[in-house]
Amino acid sequence: KVQWYAPTKSWLMTVSLSAEHKVRFYSSKNLKDWELQSExxxxxxxxxxxxxxxxxxxxxxxxxxxxxxVLVVNINPGGIAGGS
Known part of the structure; x- marks a missing residue:
């Protein structure tokens, strides 16, 4: 997911590393150059x-x-109904 964050005048991208069971957060001022912010x-x-x-x-x-x-991450399989 990519979204505009007005307070910092930058784009935020949320990316799942599915096999590693991690989510990374990146920011960019121009949608081309991305900087890792957190994991x-x-x-x-x-x-x-x-x-x-x-x-x-x-x-x-x-x-x-x-x-x-709020961070929501779907898990497949493993969700309540068997998937995400």
Whole structure:
């Protein structure tokens, strides 16, 4: 996923390394040159492959001044219904 992040005037990219059970976060000012910012994982869920990562802001109790970022990673197989 690639999204614009206005506070830093840069693009953010969320990438899954499916077999390594990791997610990496990159930033770019021009959509051509990307810089690694951070990495997450593995975090206990190491079955299957990690896929379709999504990172989005969420206002806690609807309060726009209290924002938390949510990371969703699907696991296949291994999800509740057998897949992601």
């Amino acid at each position: 997450f994982g593995p975090a206990g869920a190491t079955g299957g492959v990690w896929e379709c990562p999504d990172l989005f802001p969420l206002a806690v109790d609807g309060d726009k001044n209290n924002i938390k970022w």
